[in-house]
Amino acid sequence: MTLEHFMNEAISPWMRENGPDSDIVLSSRIRLARNFADIPFPIIANQHDLEKIREFLQQEFEHLSFQDYKNFEFISIRDLSSIEKRVLVEKHLISPLLAQNDGTSASMISNNEQVSVMINEEDHIRIQLYFPGLQLTKALNKAFELDDWLEEKVNYAFDETRGFLTSCPTNVGTGMRASVMMHLPALAMTKQINRMMPAINQLGLVVRGIYGEGSEAVGNLFQISNQITLGKTEEDIIEDLQSVVQQLIEHERRARTRLMEQSGTELEDRIYRSLGSLKYSRIIESKEAAMCLSNVRLGIDLGIIKDLSRNILNELTVLTQPGFLQHYAKKTLTASERDVLRATLIRERLQLEE
Amino acid sequence: MECQECHKRPATLHFTQVINGNKTEIQLCEVCAKEKGYMTYPEDGYSLHNLLSGLFNFDSNHIGTQKKDSQFQQVKELQCARCEMTFSEFKRVGKFGCAECYHTFSSHLDPIFRRVHSGNTKHRGKIPKRKGGDLHIKKQIESYKSELQELIVNEEFEKAATVRDKIRELEMDIRNKQDGDQS
Numbered sequence: 228m229t230l231e232h233f234m235n236e237a238i239s240p241w242m243r244e245n246g247p248d249s250d251i252v253l254s255s256r257i258r259l260a261r262n263f264a265d266i267p268f269p270i271i272a273n274q275h276d277l278e279k280i281r282e283f284l285q286q287e288f289e290h291l292s293f294q295d296y297k298n299f300e301f302i303s304i305r306d307l308s309s310i311e312k313r314v315l316v317e318k319h320l321i322s323p324l325l326a327q328n329d330g331t332s333a334s335m336i337s338n339n340e341q342v343s344v345m346i347n348e349e350d351h352i353r354i355q356l357y358f359p360g361l362q363l364t365k366a367l368n369k370a371f372e373l374d375d376w377l378e379e380k381v382n383y384a385f386d387e388t389r390g391f392l393t394s395c396p397t398n399v400g401t402g403m404r405a406s407v408m409m410h411l412p413a414l415a416m417t418k419q420i421n422r423m424m425p426a427i428n429q430l431g432l433v434v435r436g437i438y439g440e441g442s443e444a445v446g447n448l449f450q451i452s453n454q455i456t457l458g459k460t461e462e463d464i465i466e467d468l469q470s471v472v473q474q475l476i477e478h479e480r481r482a483r484t485r486l487m488e489q490s491g492t493e494l495e496d497r498i499y500r501s502l503g504s505l506k507y508s509r510i511i512e513s514k515e516a517a518m519c520l521s522n523v524r525l526g527i528d529l530g531i532i533k534d535l536s537r538n539i540l541n542e543l544t545v546l547t548q549p550g551f552l553q554h555y556a557k558k559t560l561t562a563s564e565r566d567v568l569r570a571t572l573i574r575e576r577l578q579l580e581e
Numbered sequence: 582m583e584c585q586e587c588h589k590r591p592a593t594l595h596f597t598q599v600i601n602g603n604k605t606e607i608q609l610c611e612v613c614a615k616e617k618g619y620m621t622y623p624e625d626g627y628s629l630h631n632l633l634s635g636l637f638n639f640d641s642n643h644i645g646t647q648k649k650d651s652q653f654q655q656v657k658e659l660q661c662a663r664c665e666m667t668f669s670e671f672k673r674v675g676k677f678g679c680a681e682c683y684h685t686f687s688s689h690l691d692p693i694f695r696r697v698h699s700g701n702t703k704h705r706g707k708i709p710k711r712k713g714g715d716l717h718i719k720k721q722i723e724s725y726k727s728e729l730q731e732l733i734v735n736e737e738f739e740k741a742a743t744v745r746d747k748i749r750e751l752e753m754d755i756r757n758k759q760d761g762d763q764s
Contacts (some may be wrong), residue, residue, distance in 0.1 A: 262680065264680055264712075265680075266679070267663065267664040267678055267679040268664075268676070268677060268678060268679055270674070270676050270678065271664050271666060272664075272679075371707065374707075374709075375709075375710045378709050378710055378711050378712065379711065382712065383709050383712050384680035385708075385709050385713070386680075386683060386704075387704075387716060388702075388703050388704060389683055389690075389703075390704025390706060391704075391707075391709075392677070392680045393677075394676045394677055395675065395677075396676075396677070396690075396693055396697055397697050399683075399694070399698075400698070400705075400706060401704070401706035401707060403706070431699055455699050455701065456698065457697075457698040457701045457702070457703070457704060458698055458699070458700070458701020458702065458703060458704070458705055459701070459705060459706070460705050460706045460707075461707055464706075561616070562612070562615075562616050
């Protein structure tokens with residue numbers, strides 16, 4: 228497999244487009260949790276019931292298209308190798324939990340990989356939709372249309388007072404989790420982000436690392452999402468999230484300018500050293516790679532590095548994950564073998580730009 | 582102290598292993614500990630759910646009467662008729678078994694939702710297109726009614742009359758639909 232072909236696999240087609248504020252916001256995501264009214268939730272349902280759901284959805288939706296989301300591919304998780312599963316998780320197309328429930332779980336993925344409908348995860352159905360940059364309202368509207376389209380065939384569990392009924396009480400009501408993935412290197416360097424987090428939490432929003440619940444913020448990538456799903460309309464939830472994200476963008480831009488003014492040489496040094504590590508390392512751990520990638524991307528955004536494309540952060544972040552490396556090598560690798568391959572891939576990727 | 586495996590990084594983890602009564606102590610760094618399988622993280626390691634079930638157990642109605650309650654519960658434990666999940670099981674796992682559980686446990690849920698959703702207990706968001714049925718119209722009537730109140734307070738009676746007519750029209754719609762269903 229050539230590196231270029233492999234990279235094409237790592238980057239979902241929708242990621243190539245630039246959305247609004249894409250110097251700081253990598254993507255916006257809406258997730259809706261839905262369940263069948265008459266079947267117990269996956270946590271307690273028997274295999275037979277879950278199998279019925281899987282078969283029904285496959286029959287009704289496989290290979291269909293909805294608007295721009297063409298030709299839904301129906302992927303049964305049990306047919307995948309463990310490396311293939313990991314790759315889908317690293318691309319954020321399925322959740323770690325879905326990969327684990329491999330008996331009856333499945334995912335329907337549109338061919339541009341913008342939409343993924345997870346089946347038999349914690350809930351029967353989880354609609355997930357991505358947009359590049361900051362486009363929450365657009366993502367919500369599209370998610371609602373997809374939701375209506377699915378509802379034509381599915382009898383949803385819905386209650387007048389409680390809203391959409393979900394397995395976990397933290398999702399009941401709208402069943403919606405809206406999240407925005409942000410690159411905040413200047414706020415992280417100046418440690419301002421730590422001071423901002425409590426305030427963000429107070430607004431019913433959470434800040435986490437990019438691989439969801441419990442994951443660490445690697446490479447200065449943060450995911451901001453709503454915590455509350457009951458008692459507010461989806462539009463209000465998104466408005467709150469949007470306003471916090473916009474403030475974070477402003478703070479990040481201001482912090483970048485200040486860093487440039489006050490410690491331009493140190494910043495430049497840090498950026499070029501990171502570029503050097505990426506260009507010349509022979510062994511690199513994922514944390515170090517993530518940190519260097521973040522610095523280099525900042526260098527590109529600030530115009531310090533001119534001959535590299537912006538997409539390099541998105542691409543290499545996914546590409547250097549353990550699953551992808553093993554997918555590339557076509558075999559299982561130990562951590563130290565991965566560190567070597569990671570360094571090789573990054574070097575080759577940077578050479579493509581020259 | 583340096584890590585016994587790689588001899589590079591500092592040892593931050595100390596393991597005591599007892600096999601057949603033989604005790605060995607090992608000092609490792611996190612990287613080697615993970616690699617050697619000393620540390621296993623369950624995928625769902627983040628114990629949000631443990632935390633949640635902790636929250637559920639704290640049922641403010643039952644403070645002080647907990648002992649009495651637990652004796653009482655043995656007699657009539659709430660159990661969902663459809664999926665057979667009991668209320669204590671729900672509190673332990675922190676998840677509902679099926680849609681019916683929401684009705685079965687309904688009288689106990691408000692304090693839980695309030696805690697998880699900043700004081701909210703009622704849905705205000707999307708109503709599903711098909712399943713929602715009359716609910717769309719009912720919500721519309723509600724919002725017209727509050728608009729009407731406001732108009733009356735502001736003494737804008739002409740506008741109020743139009744809104745009142747809209748409400749009547751919608752109410753007629755619902756009635757006609759119900760009659761249609763019955764016949």
